[in-house]
Amino acid sequence: MLYNLTSVPQSLMLNPGADFKYSYYFGVPMLSGFSFKVGSSGFSAYDLFANDGVDFNQKLRKVVNSTTRNDHAAINEQIELLNGGFKLGDWLEDKGYLSFGLYQEFDFWNYVPKDPLVLALYGNQNYIGKSFDLSDISVKAEVLTVLHLGYHKNIADNFIVGARGKIYFSGFNASSTQNSGYILTRPSSTTMYEQIVRSNLTLNTSGVSKYLEDDYNGDTASDVQNQLLFGGDMGLGFDLGFTYYPKKNTQITASILDVGFVKHTKDVANYTYSGIYKYEGINPSFTSTDDPDGVYSDFNEAIKRDTLYNKYTTWRPVKLNASYQYSYGVSKDEDCVCEAGEKPFKNAVGAQLFIMSTPRLPITALTGFYQRNISNKLQLKATYTLDSYSYTNIGLGLSARLGAFNMYFMGDNLLGYRDLSKSQSLSFQFGFNFIFKDSNEPPSRY
Template sequence: MKKITFIFLFLTCFAFAQNKQLLYNFTDIPQSLLLNPGAEVNYKWHMGIPLLSHIHASAGSSGVTAYDLFADNGVDFNEKLRRVVYNLDRNDYFTINQQLEIFSGGFAFGNSYEPNKYLSFGLYQELDVHFYYPRDYAILAYEGNQNNIGREFNLGDVNAKGELISVFHVGLTTKVNKKLTYGFRGKIYSSLLNFKSTNNKGSFITTEGTNNFYNHTFDLDLQLQTSGYASLIDLDNDGQNDWNEKAVKELRKRVLFGGNLGLGLDFGFTYHPKEQWTVTGSVQDLGFIYHTKDVETYTLKGEYTFEGVNPLFPNNGSGQTADEYWQEITDNFEDLFELDTITNNYVSWRSPKLNGSVSYKYGKKVLKECNCTGEDGDYLNEAGLQLFAIGRSRRPQLSLTAFYRRQLFSFLSGKVTYTADGFSKTNIGVGLSTHIGNVNFYIMADNLLEYQNLAKSNYASVQLGFNYIFPMQKK
């Protein structure tokens, strides 16, 4: 149990949803190419500072906050727990996403007088965990079955998936003309850990019994697919600390093509129908991972009936003890439920992401030396709308963002967003990007209105990074 707990903590230690509306279209920052390989590039080359070029962590809950359970407001905890159990429905969800860029870079090439192509590449690590609220399980655990005789509980409510992967990628961005830029990015995925349990079916019902007070009937078709776990749990060790060190070493080996491998593709574009109008779009992570190493799938399938155990507690020194009674229940359950473990290969599909935006630029820069406006396309302000969607096992998750971007000074630009999604209708975010010499630093945070009390927040997201950028010479 300690080993499983460590794995879970390892997966979540960086986490504080995957929508990066502050970074999308923020083309001063090279990492915007990860969201749209067809974003416009205005520098000769860039290099990300290793392990510091992009750090992102976010977490969200669509229907409950820590404040709902632990607020010091005079309401009894049992009452707060009851509200949470019944107020959430099976389509409420929880999500954790984290990214760490290990290295990245890129350079322009093409026409000698004005390069029209940009090659970008890198390696990053990503954690993504998503699960839906198992409502009937929660109600059964909260109420028990004594007051639910004849009620059928849906055991198919379990729906969860998670992965820890590394991604090596190479992208090519092509500027066709002043109006159109497009790009593609190829990816090689290496899965460090994976679990998936999404296509479950089943029911549980308690009825009046014949041989005992109650009959408990299970109709089950449950499955959990995993890869990367079994070898970690079975590591030889001389104690918990020794196992922790060996587990981390094993995971590191899988980062660069050492895990289960897969392929993916991103593509996107930027189009200017008129000088001041911009339309963009991108699709990310059209891909899969084929799991062949360290694979274990657990299945529980069939119809089972359990009538309980007739207790024969001690009477004048005869009968069974309470310990023997509970041991008999345990043995009966182990005999009743046959958990099959198989090692068949399986495919996990990435969660595809869609971005689209339309924006309007205005307010040309005034040049002091000539008291005249800047070149075409040299605007200080940009305002627009962005749509984001990510595919999930039950339904897509959508968000809509209104944004305003401003060139504050020659070395500093900022972006403000207002986002409505499944987590919040009042998500205000702010991002800043600085260019001091050739060093770029950016920092961005979402849902700022809730930062005064994070316990009340349904969602939090932070991203930051450092890059070295060599700008394009203006003709």
């Protein structure tokens, strides 16, 4: 929704090479930008928790049967703590534009562990010879703070480029995405069945383990606050983007965001569950209360649970954006201080492609949009998006100015608001800024 809506300063965060024409701006601290997104492909909350008299286990089985290992649940939240930018040089000597800020982000991603869920729900009786894949287990969560500095410049009348450097401060991280192994039951030539468990499971954590220790006696609230604000693990990243006008009313943009990593070295704990176990017989018991043949102790000896303290690196989810826009209808807004032929267009239509990397397969979204300049103080944007969550995703966005004060509100998948429990995705964002325009500066072409 916010991509390339250049009446809003936060559009620079989605494309550091956006056609942004204001002299300087600053956001209202803690309120300049807030966004929240939640989505689940393949199922909704209603499928699991509907008050329809159907047993939960039955609904869970139905969801598991209807999903694949590539279905997922995701949550993302961002809060801008500080944000600002200003033009370098005057309008006769364009030296580019500098933007900077600080934001906090929470990111969660979990694939449906299809095979382990099938085994847990149905057992192995009807799946003799099937290998239940433990690599289906893939989950990650992180809370971090990002300090950033961006620069963009018109290198030609119709070509703008930009870049943004980022320093990541990871307060908390939990990642289990490189798992492998299987659980297999097959006929045996000597006994009835052979059970094989090959496990290589790892959960990497940083910034978490000290709070789980029995002898922890710190101030949790103070420690968490310090950890989130520059106290966690560090990493580096960058964004790149451009805007190109092949014609005055035609625009092409693209950006790549969050090409970066975090090196986890503080309060690191790696929980592993690795080894190979074989058992010949009918049904081994993996409980310590009933262990006549030493099955439980043999299993624990073969599949070792251990805690290591090795440093590890995580990569940020890389995001790609690209758009094509056609503008038409010259604005007749008399409030615009423009030279002849430089008034912005009133309407624009176009398409945007979004791609994001994930631990397994990239996700994509294709959006068609219509933008309208009601005046130089009020812009509207309507979108229709095809993605992995919905084929009926309609969104609306509003950007308005009152003097130097700017506010924006945007919501996605509006049809889902009729019943949120049945909606597979929800996204909204808003923010408040102060924007100051140089009267000698021509407007962006839209």
